[in-house]
Amino acid sequence: MQMRDFVVRFAGEGGQGVVTSAEGLAQSSTQVGYHALTFATFPSQILGGPTWTQARISVDPVLAPGDDVDVLVAFNQDAYDAHRQEVREDGVVVYNSAEFEPEGDSRSYGLPFEELARSTGNNRAANMVIMGALAHLINMPQENLISFVEERFNRGRAEDAQVIKSNIEALNLGRSHMAASDFSLGELAPPVMPSYQQLMIKGNEAVCIGAMAAGLDFYVGYPISPATPILLYMERNLVGKDRLAYQVSSEIEAITGIIGAGYAGKRAMTATSGPGVSLMSEGLGLAWIAEIPLVVVNVQRGGPATGLPTKTEQSDLFGCMYPAHGDVRLPIIAAGTVEECFYGAAKALEWAERYQGPVILLSEMSLAERSQNIRKPDLSQVKQAKRLTYTGDNGYRRYAGNELSPMPIPGSPGAYVANGSEHDDMGDTTHLAERHVQMTERRFGKIKLLEEDDYERDQPENSIAVMSWGGSKGPSREAYDKLKESGLPVSWYYTMFLNPLPPKLLEELKKKDLVIVPELNYQGQFSSILRSMGVKAESITQYTGLPFKARTLVEKITDMTNACLKETVGV
Amino acid sequence: MSKKNPEYDFKWCPGCGDFGVRRALELAMIDRLEETGDRMENNVVVAGIGCSGNLVHLLEGNQPYGIHGIHGRSLPIAMGVKMAQPNLNVVVVAGDGDFLSIGGEHIGPQAARNLNICAVIMDNGVYGLTKGQSSPTTLQGKITSSTPFGKLETKTNPLELYLTLGVSFIASGFSGQPRPLSQLIRRGMEHKGFSIVHVQSPCTTYNDTFMELKGDLANGIQPTIWDIPEDHDISDREAAHGLLQQPGVPIGVIYHDTVRPSLDQNVVGTWEKARPKTVEQLMGAFEF
Numbered sequence: 042m043q044m045r046d047f048v049v050r051f052a053g054e055g056g057q058g059v060v061t062s063a064e065g066l067a068q069s070s071t072q073v074g075y076h077a078l079t080f081a082t083f084p085s086q087i088l089g090g091p092t093w094t095q096a097r098i099s100v101d102p103v104l105a106p107g108d109d110v111d112v113l114v115a116f117n118q119d120a121y122d123a124h125r126q127e128v129r130e131d132g133v134v135v136y137n138s139a140e141f142e143p144e145g146d147s148r149s150y151g152l153p154f155e156e157l158a159r160s161t162g163n164n165r166a167a168n169m170v171i172m173g174a175l176a177h178l179i180n181m182p183q184e185n186l187i188s189f190v191e192e193r194f195n196r197g198r199a200e201d202a203q204v205i206k207s208n209i210e211a212l213n214l215g216r217s218h219m220a221a222s223d224f225s226l227g228e229l230a231p232p233v234m235p236s237y238q239q240l241m242i243k244g245n246e247a248v249c250i251g252a253m254a255a256g257l258d259f260y261v262g263y264p265i266s267p268a269t270p271i272l273l274y275m276e277r278n279l280v281g282k283d284r285l286a287y288q289v290s291s292e293i294e295a296i297t298g299i300i301g302a303g304y305a306g307k308r309a310m311t312a313t314s315g316p317g318v319s320l321m322s323e324g325l326g327l328a329w330i331a332e333i334p335l336v337v338v339n340v341q342r343g344g345p346a347t348g349l350p351t352k353t354e355q356s357d358l359f360g361c362m363y364p365a366h367g368d369v370r371l372p373i374i375a376a377g378t379v380e381e382c383f384y385g386a387a388k389a390l391e392w393a394e395r396y397q398g399p400v401i402l403l404s405e406m407s408l409a410e411r412s413q414n415i416r417k418p419d420l421s422q423v424k425q426a427k428r429l430t431y432t433g434d435n436g437y438r439r440y441a442g443n444e445l446s447p448m449p450i451p452g453s454p455g456a457y458v459a460n461g462s463e464h465d466d467m468g469d470t471t472h473l474a475e476r477h478v479q480m481t482e483r484r485f486g487k488i489k490l491l492e493e494d495d496y497e498r499d500q501p502e503n504s505i506a507v508m509s510w511g512g513s514k515g516p517s518r519e520a521y522d523k524l525k526e527s528g529l530p531v532s533w534y535y536t537m538f539l540n541p542l543p544p545k546l547l548e549e550l551k552k553k554d555l556v557i558v559p560e561l562n563y564q565g566q567f568s569s570i571l572r573s574m575g576v577k578a579e580s581i582t583q584y585t586g587l588p589f590k591a592r593t594l595v596e597k598i599t600d601m602t603n604a605c606l607k608e609t610v611g612v
Numbered sequence: 613m614s615k616k617n618p619e620y621d622f623k624w625c626p627g628c629g630d631f632g633v634r635r636a637l638e639l640a641m642i643d644r645l646e647e648t649g650d651r652m653e654n655n656v657v658v659a660g661i662g663c664s665g666n667l668v669h670l671l672e673g674n675q676p677y678g679i680h681g682i683h684g685r686s687l688p689i690a691m692g693v694k695m696a697q698p699n700l701n702v703v704v705v706a707g708d709g710d711f712l713s714i715g716g717e718h719i720g721p722q723a724a725r726n727l728n729i730c731a732v733i734m735d736n737g738v739y740g741l742t743k744g745q746s747s748p749t750t751l752q753g754k755i756t757s758s759t760p761f762g763k764l765e766t767k768t769n770p771l772e773l774y775l776t777l778g779v780s781f782i783a784s785g786f787s788g789q790p791r792p793l794s795q796l797i798r799r800g801m802e803h804k805g806f807s808i809v810h811v812q813s814p815c816t817t818y819n820d821t822f823m824e825l826k827g828d829l830a831n832g833i834q835p836t837i838w839d840i841p842e843d844h845d846i847s848d849r850e851a852a853h854g855l856l857q858q859p860g861v862p863i864g865v866i867y868h869d870t871v872r873p874s875l876d877q878n879v880v881g882t883w884e885k886a887r888p889k890t891v892e893q894l895m896g897a898f899e900f
Contacts, residue, residue: 072900240898254891259696278894280886285695285879290721294688297681301658301692304679305700309692327682417895435653435675451656451677451693451700458668458678469620469669470680476619 043230045100047179048107051171052093052124053116053137055084062114062168063094064412066175069189070098071241071414074232078379078413080106080588082406083351091119100230104378104515106407108590111226112178114171116154117141133224135174150222157214163207173215180228186212238417244382244408245270247415248338251386252310253279254418255426259307260286261298263317266350267406268340271312292317296324296337303328303335304459306450308390308426312338315348315357318364325399326365329484331459332440332448334393334400334428337361338386341405341511343586352586353407355511356562361401362540362570368481372396372491373539375403377514379413385537390426396487397428397448403539405512405561407588431455441466443483445490488541496536496546500525503532504554504609505602508578510539510567513589517559520594531557531602539567542574550576555605557581559594622666629787629813629822633734634667636785636811637703639794641676644701644801652676654699658690660706660715663741664734664813667705676703684714687722690729698876701801704731709739712748712768722806723777728874730800730807734787735770736815744818756818771866772856774808775849780869781807782852784862786837787814788826792863799865805874812837812861825861840864 049066051059060081067077076099084090097107109129115121118141121134128134128148136143138151152174154167169190176186190208195201242250249271252260260279262272275286289295292313299309313321318339328335341357343349362373372392376385382404389402431437431447439449439457449455458468463480465471499521507524509517514535521533534550536543550556550571556578558568565580572578581597583589624630641655655676659665661683668678681689686704694702706715711733722729738756739745745758748768755762774782781803785793793811800807814822827835840862845851852867873881 068900238899240895241900242898246898250891250894253894259692261692278889281883281888284888287695287879289688289691291717293685294691294718294721297685297688298692298695300681301679301689301694302696303692304689305656305693305696307696309696323682324685331679331681414900417899420891449677452654452697454653456653456675456677458680460678460680461682462680465617465619467617468678468680469617470622470666471619472621473619 044179044227045230046103046107047098047226047229048095048110049112049114049175050093050095050110050124050127051114051116052091052120055086055089055092057116058168059092059116060094062171063096065168066172067096067098067412068241069172069186071239072189072192073185074234075099076102076414078103078106078411080407081410091123093120093124098229100232103519105519105591106588108592112175133178133226135171135219148224150219150224152215152218157218158211161207161210161214163204163211166208166211169208169211170215173212174219176212177216177219178224178226180225183212183216235416239414240417241412241414242379243270243410243412244376244379244404245340245410246274247379247382248312248376248386248402248404249274249278251383251418251423252336252390254383254420254423255387255390256308257310257390258284259299259302259309260311261289261295262311262313263289263292263295265292265314265317267342267409268312268314268317268338270409271338271340292320293324296321299335300324300328300331300333303333304331304451306430306452308334308394310336310338310390312340314340314342314350315360316346318357318360322364325371326367326369327461328399329365329369329371330463331461332397332484333459334397336386336389336393336400336402338389338402338404340409341403343584349586351406353405353512353588354561354584354586355405355513356566356584357403358539358562358566358570359564361403364401370485370488370540372398372400372488372541373403374400374537375511375539376408376537377509377511377535379408379411380415380418381537382408383418384423387423388537391424392491394426394428396490397445398484398487403511408512438466439468440464440480440483443479443486445487492541492544493538494543494545495538496534496543498549499533501532501549503530505530505605506532506534506550506553506556507559507598508534508550508556509559511560513559513561516589516591516594519591520598523591523595524598529599529602531598547574547576550578553577554609555579555601557598557601559589561588620669622669624663624666624670625815625817627816627822628663629736629811629815630664630667630734632787632790633664633732633793633811633813634670635790636793636797637667637705637732638671638673639790640797640801642673643794643798650701655701655703656693658686658693658702658704660684660686660704660710662707662710662739663815664705664707665710684710685718686710687715687718687731691722691725691727694727694729695876695879698728702729703801704729706731706733708733708735708737708749708770709747712770712773716748719774719779720777723774723779725875726780726805726872728805728876730797730803730809732797732800733770733808733810734813735810736813736819737821738815738819740815740818750819769856770810774810775852775856775867779808780805780872781865782867783807783809783865785809785811786825786861786863787811788822789863796865803868804877805869805872836860837863840866
């Protein structure tokens with residue numbers, strides 16, 4: 042039987058090639074036309090520690106890491122013990138026989154990864170041995186892998202030929218050794234090479250390039266998992282005249298630094314994770330009241346305080362929509378796929394300049410570290426972030442009126458005080474009640490400028506809807522597609538724009554009997570916000586530090602839908 | 613400008629030292645504009661929170677740009693402004709509570725960066741706007757509204773702190789001498805790097821040290837301020853350190869490092885090594 046989908050989990054100790062093996066497999070598969078994504082969790086330590094990465098290879102586009110593991114590659118006993126039960130019933134375990142022998146496991150087969158690699162004269166080819174073994178299990182043509190090796194190790198160096206030769210030898214060894222077992226999982230259906238140009242890229246990298254595509258020119262940040270790769274990428278690429286990427290000494294410096302830069306005319310951004318957002322709270326309030334454009338990317342991790350630095354969760358929605366004291370509700374864009382990391386970042390920059398205030402882009406650990414093949418973004422679809430700037434003379438009243446007004450930039454006439462105290466139209470501090478009323482309404486009114494009716498929907502005629510947000514989009518969509526096929530009467534809605542919600546979407550949701558919101562937090566944060574807007578929303582929550590499995594969602598959505606239908610009929 | 617602004621209701625108390633500092637800052641900015649031909653719109657005053665921060669609303673005449681932000685964060689805000697537009701003349705105005713207590717964590721990093729801005733610090737040894745609590749520069753043992761049994765901690769010596777942290781231009785001034793103070797601020801603005809002009813600016817309501825500082829020779833009170841001798845070598849860290857061991861408050865330039873490049877200069881230095889790429893080229897690295 043042909044498989045359309047294949048999930049391998051690599052588990053072992055940090056530094057054993059767990060990540061490179063998974064990414065290598067994903068990359069080689071996409072090169073021949075498969076779709077692939079990886080899911081990684083890391084230990085929060087520099088060297089070693091238990092780590093695992095999962096690669097999903099599919100004939101069709103996929104957005105979730107996959108429910109069941111077809112093959113577990115276990116580098117040591119601990120990894121085997123921890124992950125064995127995740128392997129589907131007729132799946133296979135490939136283990137490093139130089140390290141351990143599992144007891145009484147008829148679906149396992151041992152290979153001495155390193156020893157086989159050494160026999161090719163290339164100690165670093167162990168992951169090729171593994172890839173060869175996997176290729177046997179799914180009957181993948183060897184030439185696919187060979188062409189990947191040839192491309193990957195062709196670096197214009199004298200030793201290239203030797204390296205390529207040893208890697209191919211390692212592939213062949215892995216394949217022939219695995220063939221000696223009786224195991225085969227069938228054949229992965231042949232790939233269909235997409236007709237468009239693709240990128241193999243991680244969420245964090247996509248955020249960087251998306252922001253730069255919209256015109257980012259100022260970035261400061263502070264290292265924090267899992268957002269650090271954004272800082273590092275920016276420091277290497279947002280370089281040269283009139284651009285700056287720079288590491289500052291805290292998240293407080295990061296937010297206030299981009300406040301200064303945004304005030305001085307730059308399209309400014311920082312990226313952080315939950316603890317950093319907490320420290321930025323007061324600064325976000327300042328940007329809101331003083332009307333200064335900037336973007337904060339929150340690559341969410343799990344838990345409060347230090348929490349779970351290397352796990353995934355969607356628990357910062359409240360904290361980001363209401364980050365500060367004193368009547369503040371920030372615009373939020375939540376990326377749900379690696380592709381949306383690109384377009385979401387570009388849109389966040391554009392929004393910030395459009396309404397002259399702070400915008401939050403939510404990403405999450407599972408997207409940030411996910412390698413995925415995506416359609417190469419179309420730059421002609423990206424709107425440049427542009428600010429309405431003041432070009433008149435001195436004596437300008439920056440905060441006059443109830444609507445967005447042109448913003449003066451230092452260096453040009455129109456001096457004013459950007460004030461974090463409540464202020465009058467020229468920016469001086471005031472305590473008059475009517476001013477606070479005017480300015481509060483002005484600030485909230487500007488958010489309307491961001492309303493865009495851009496959302497996904499399917500089978501809108503059904504009165505029960507599934508609407509996930511952020512990275513739960515992948516497993517939710519997979520579940521929805523299965524339910525649709527089985528005839529369950531539910532509709533699908535999705536948007537990156539959590540605040541302001543697309544107005545037409547909100548209208549549609551308000552008419553539903555039930556909106557089911559899968560989200561990775563305890564409180565059901567998004568459904569609670571939807572309920573406050575008059576939508577009958579209920580969450581499916583999970584707070585394990587891991588993404589949803591589509592199967593879990595299929596079950597829960599079915600139950601909730603049937604219960605709701607019964608109730609409606611009963612009435 | 614608040615003088616003609618009926619909505620703005622903040623006032624300094626009569627005799628507040630901050631009046632003198634405001635005058636000195638206005639003079640320094642005007643002198644600078646006249647001498648360099650620069651325009652006022654290229655000046656940005658970043659204010660802390662407290663009595664001193666209100667200076668940004670109380671400046672008279674031709675107005676610079678201003679930011680009146682949040683407590684303790686004037687330095688990193690100023691960093692953002694300066695690094696966004698290195699040609700701007702960026703001045704921080706803040707008090708001892710804002711700058712040395714809640715904002716103390718930001719002084720070291722700016723000193724290490726040698727951020728090219730000038731900070732004018734109004735030190736009155738008390739939290740005035742919140743009505744008389746102790747600050748880092750309140751004397752140990754002093755009874756204030758927040759230290760009913762006397763302040764338990766020692767007084768911070770800000771000038772020593774700046775020198776230790778590596779601030780590259782350090783001057784000490786007195787609000788009662790606006791003209792000489794304006795000259796110190798002017799030199800701080802001209803300095804290519806992080807300059808702090810630390811000003812004794814007494815609070816006439818909660819900690820009136822005016823007479824102590826200035827002295828009253830007719831009544832036999834010796835001033836605690838004293839002019840730094842002309843032969844003090846301002847490029848000599850050891851000499852600066854020695855100066856600060858003497859009792860009283862030295863007035864003048866304490867230390868000036870003219871060698872170390874500023875952060876914006878170092879950034880320009882990276883442009884040679886940097887290879888900026890177009891977005892298309894950046895995506896190209898991920899194509900397959």
